[in-house]
Amino acid sequence: MTGAPPAAPSEVPSIARFCTRCGTPNPSGLATCSNCGNSLRMIAPAPPGPPVPPPMLWAGLPGPPPKRATVGTILVDTLTAFGHDVLTYVVVFLWYGAVITAITLALTTLVFGTPSGTAALPASLNPASITPDFLLKFLGLVVAAGALGLVIQSVITASLTYFVVQRCRGTPVSLGQAFSVGAPRFVSVLGASLIPILFLSAILAAALGVLLFGLATLDLGLACGGALLLIALLPVAIYVTIALSLSAPAIMMERKTAIGGLKRSWGLTRGRRLTLFLVLFVLGILIAVIQAAVTIPFLFVSNPYIAAIGGVVATALTGSWTVIMAAVAYHLIVSEQPAAWVWP
Numbered sequence: 001m002t003g004a005p006p007a008a009p010s011e012v013p014s015i016a017r018f019c020t021r022c023g024t025p026n027p028s029g030l031a032t033c034s035n036c037g038n039s040l041r042m043i044a045p046a047p048p049g050p051p052v053p054p055p056m057l058w059a060g061l062p063g064p065p066p067k068r069a070t071v072g073t074i075l076v077d078t079l080t081a082f083g084h085d086v087l088t089y090v091v092v093f094l095w096y097g098a099v100i101t102a103i104t105l106a107l108t109t110l111v112f113g114t115p116s117g118t119a120a121l122p123a124s125l126n127p128a129s130i131t132p133d134f135l136l137k138f139l140g141l142v143v144a145a146g147a148l149g150l151v152i153q154s155v156i157t158a159s160l161t162y163f164v165v166q167r168c169r170g171t172p173v174s175l176g177q178a179f180s181v182g183a184p185r186f187v188s189v190l191g192a193s194l195i196p197i198l199f200l201s202a203i204l205a206a207a208l209g210v211l212l213f214g215l216a217t218l219d220l221g222l223a224c225g226g227a228l229l230l231i232a233l234l235p236v237a238i239y240v241t242i243a244l245s246l247s248a249p250a251i252m253m254e255r256k257t258a259i260g261g262l263k264r265s266w267g268l269t270r271g272r273r274l275t276l277f278l279v280l281f282v283l284g285i286l287i288a289v290i291q292a293a294v295t296i297p298f299l300f301v302s303n304p305y306i307a308a309i310g311g312v313v314a315t316a317l318t319g320s321w322t323v324i325m326a327a328v329a330y331h332l333i334v335s336e337q338p339a340a341w342v343w344p
Contacts, residue, residue: 069332071278077332078283078325081164088175089160089320096156097315100149101308107141114304154190157323158182161189162252164327185251191258192247200237207233242276243269248323249330268333276329283325287318 019033032039067073082089108114159175159182166173182189207230214223243266250256250264269276291314298310 066335067332069272069275069329069336071275071282073332074275074279074325074329075282077168077328078279078321081167081324081328082320085163085167088163089324090316092156092160092175093319094312094316096152096319097312099152100145100315101312103148104145105305105308107145110141150190150193151186154193155179155183155186157193157248158186158189158252160320160323161248161327164324165249165253165331168328168331182252185255188251188256188258188261189248192244192251192261195258195262196240196244200240203233204230204237238277239273242273242280245269245276245280245326246330246333249327253330253334268330272329272333279325279329280322283321287321290314290318 019036019038022033022036022038031041067077159179162181163173163175163178166178207226209226211223211226211230214220214226244262246265246268247256247258247261250268251258251261254261254264256264294314294317295310298307301307
């Protein structure tokens with residue numbers, strides 16, 4: 001004969017001695033209260049579980065401190081970030097170098113009649129052919145090539161800056177997503193790069209003008225004064241450039257305007273400008289060595305189109321390094337500070 005399964009330990013019924021509704025005492029064995037009819041059946045409490053271990057003493061202590069933005073850390077993290085997504089960076093800057101080189105070849109052919117990979121006066125140019133009209137065309141060539149290069153570079157800088165910072169934060173992001181975020185913000189990044197360029201160029205051009213005027217008029221004192229002024233302004237230009245070098249990450253990650261990004265960069269780099277200078281100095285040496293190793297063999301090629309390949313390859317290999325460095329330095333510096341924003 002099969003009976004009902006036994007109840008689980010947590011569901012074993014028992015009879016209450018006192019009514020839980022009216023409090024009347026009842027003889028044992030009654031299922032309902034003799035006074036109000038309330039059910040006296042109760043569910044026995046479940047047996048106690050295993051003892052809960054006491055909390056660990058170190059459970060509330062903070063985790064390890066974030067990495068410091070030192071010269072070594074920024075350099076190592078920059079090269080590590082490049083190595084993790086090397087194909088992405090190489091492809092993007094290979095495309096950038098190819099487009100800029102193609103534009104320059106086309107413009108130099110239009111102005112000089114012969115293609116050149118750089119917007120500079122060709123060495124074979126006859127000085128007699130340098131007329132005001134020619135100089136105007138050459139100036140237009142330089143401005144057009146520079147403007148197109150700045151626009152394309154700003155789009156790439158905005159997009160890859162977002163890409164690198166998100167990667168440093170451990171947030172998965174694709175290159176397409178990075179460009180969809182960076183493209184609408186490129187105007188602010190372009191403005192943040194143009195403002196210091198125009199300001200510093202005006203100051204340095206004034207000093208250079210004094211120097212050239214002194215040389216043209218054979219005024220030795222004026223020429224020396226212009227040279228000394230130019231030498232004195234070069235460190236200032238370097239200092240300002242480094243102080244404003246984190247404007248692109250500030251614009252992309254904090255939604256700053258061009259002016260707001262420059263102000264934010266000035267604050268972030270305070271106390272760290274020597275560190276950033278040393279990082280850029282080391283990166284500059286590495287970039288120069290790699291570019292020389294890649295481009296020197298192409299200098300002996302007479303065909304300008306083939307000779308331009310060296311510059312394109314060098315740009316593909318090292319063009320992203322300064323963008324990655326600025327994003328990595330921004331991430332490390334901000335990680336040392338309490339977060340005051342959350343975006344996106």
